[in-house]
Amino acid sequence: MQWETVIGLEIHAQLATKSKIFSASSTEFGAEPNTQANAVDLGMPGVLPVLNREAVHMAIKFALATNAEIGKHNVFARKNYFYPDLPKGYQISQMDLPIVGSGKVEVTLDDGQVKTVGLTRAHLEEDAGKSVHDAYPGQTGVDLNRAGTPLLEIVSEPDMRSAKEAVAYARKIHSLVRYIEICDGNMQEGSFRCDANVSVRPAGETKLGTRAEIKNVNSFRFLERAINFEVERQIDLVESGSEVVQETRLYDADKDETRSMRSKEEANDYRYFPDPDLLPVEIDDALIARLREVMPELPEARCARFVSEFKLSDYDAAVLTADRATADFFESVLATSGAPAKLVGTWITGELFSRLNKDSIELTETPVKADRFSGLLARISDNTISGKIAKNILDQMWTSEDNADAIIDREGLRQISDSSEIEKMIDEVIAANPSQLAEYREGKEKLLSYFVGQVMKASRGKANPGQLNELLRTRLKG
Amino acid sequence: MAVDAKVVAQIAHLARLHIDENLVTEYASEMTRVLALAEAMDDVDTDNVEPMAHPTHAVQRLREDAVKETGQRDAFQAIAPAVEGGHYLVPQVIE
Structure with a gap:
């Protein structure tokens, strides 16, 4: 039988605020345990949450970037469950009236096809702390630094039909939240987390199959592998006459498999109700207009401009605008080097990216920043050096502070054009x-x-x- | 709505409350009576009433995004039953 895969994603994006969503503690990553947890984060008796304005603004920016409805009247609710890293015994989240309603994003797939993925909603909530299970024999350690970090939970419609589509969508959201600077997107540090709802159904069937929710996926590669494993597992189950059980499954990257979280066998019963400690949030049109004005150019618009303004190919423009850091780097080098756009683009996506990949670092961490890179491109462009020599110079720049001109002079590398x-x-x-x-x-x-x-x-x-x-x-x- | 022993047990479990088996029937009838009070609302015509999340018409005030509280760990850990390496220690939670 032919099977169709149906995937919806829930993405948790940590919002890049300085302080927590309901308290004045720092959200900075990597601090000593519990040094960034105050009375509100610890859930001490008598404390009251006070909502962070910036978190609200960031959620609105996300709505603007995805043409989503804005919940002008939105309400926080308590989601009740017990776990040591959730000191209050409930998570403050949003249920019936989220800050962001339905929207959509256009996702470009590997084959160049554009697919529209619906967004169901996005809501504000607080993150939980972290439990440490292996450091103390017979006990669990709790670090509440992360407790209260603002999250925007972005829920998609079940519109994806393959692991690749799901990854393309997740990458799109990842790019978008970084473009509008509401999330740093660091998956290793957990700033951007994906949960996938996966089900299968016979091709042609319109009713959804029973889904499993996969958690604990911290890279796009693992997201693809986890979904593929889960799809195989579910098809095997159904074809062998069993049934898929609705449950939460953890992805184990070492074993490349998903497994059931047995502790969640009982049906979740979160008993949501409006949080009496927080009043409804009202968003007026003036605020929306103000935020719309400060929105940066979004990837699609920037890509189109790169094609028309710099005469780049659609493909090159798409690669260069896929994330904001790359697009900013490109424009900075282009403006200062005097080199043609095509040359700058090729050198960024070719020589620069291959060196970043080799060192497993992001463009934001590149040892050769835009100013030095620009100096190198200027010398290729004015024929002082050939491309081949430029590659050697870039290698030397990579491990030193020298700029291209200094290396050219020191080593006598000036191109012979006489x-x-x-x-x-x-x-x-x-x-x-x-x-x-x-x-x-x-x-x-x-x-x-x-x-x-x-x-x-x-x-x-x-x-x-x-x-x-x-x-x-x-x-x-x- | 009538609350039976099963519902009482379920609620107690969700709230992580240990209850005396002998009192379950009594709790069930008490809770049924409490709910009956709320059911009186069913007689009110609320078709044209906006649902409210809060009993007042006030709106949430927002705070500026600034870090104003730091370095309170020692004070809070001084009153914790068990701490080590900066962590609060709790009975082991099996994943």
Whole structure:
């Protein structure tokens, strides 16, 4: 039988506020345990939550970026459950009246096809703390630094039909929240977490199958693998005559499998009710208009502008605008280097990205920042150096503070564009290779590259390649 | 709505309350009576009444996003039953 996969995602994006959603503690990552937990975060008796204005503004920006409805009258509710990292015994969240209603995003798939994914809603809530299970024998340690960190939970419609589509959608949201600067997107630190609701149904069936929710996925690669594993598991179950049980499953990256969280066997009964400690949040049109004005250019608009303004191909523009850091880097280098857009784009997506990948770092952590990169591109662009030498210089810049000009001067790498100098080297090479010359003149034109190589070698890579080719062809003809 | 012994047990479990088995029947009838009070509302025509999340018409005030409270760990951990390495210790929770 043919099976159709149905996937919806719940994405938790930690909002990039300085302080917590309901308290004045810091949200900074990586502090000593419990040094960023005050009376509100600890759920001490008598404390009252006070809502962070910035968290509200960030949620509205997300709504604006996804053409979503804005919950102008939204309400916080208590979601009740017991766990040591949730000191109050309830999580403050939103239920019936979330701050962001339905919206949609357009996702470009691998094959270039554009798919529209519906957003059901997005709501504000507080994060829980962290439990440490292996440090203290027979006990669990609790760190409440993360408790109260603002989250925007972004819920999609079950619109995805494959793990790849789900990943493309998750990447889109990831790019978007970073573009509008409401989340740093750091998946390793848990700033951006994906839960996937996965079910299967016979192809053509319109009713949804029973779903399992996969948690604990902290990279896009694992998201794809976890969904694929889960789809296989569910198809095997159904084909062998069993049934899929609605449950929460954890993804284990080491074993590449999902497994049941047995503790959740009983049906969740969160007994939501409006939080009496918080009044309804009212959002007026003036605020929305003000935030709309400070919204940055969004990826689609920026991509279209890169095509029209810089004459880049659709593909190049899409790659360069996929995340904001790359697009900003590109525009900064373009403006300061004087190099053509195509050259700048190729060097960023090629040489720069391959070095970042090799070191497993993000563009924001690059040792060669836009100003130094721009200095290098300027020298390629004005023919001071060839692309080949530029790659070596970039390697040296990578591990030092030197800029391109300093390396070029120190190592005498300036490209030789003086025709007479190049001709002199050509003559020497031709004189030293009489038999190759004869063969070339008899029609073995492939030998051109041999001569190019020899002259390049003689010039220690510094001969201007365009000039060299032209002069060499003339000279070889005799 | 009549609350029976099963509902009482379920609510007690959700609230993590240990209750005396002998008192379950009594709790059930007490809770049924409490709910009956609220059921009186069913007789009121609320078709044209906006649902309210809060009994007043006040609106939530927002606070500026600023870190104003730091370094309180020692004070809070001084009153905690068990702490180690900066963590609060609780009975083991099996994942």
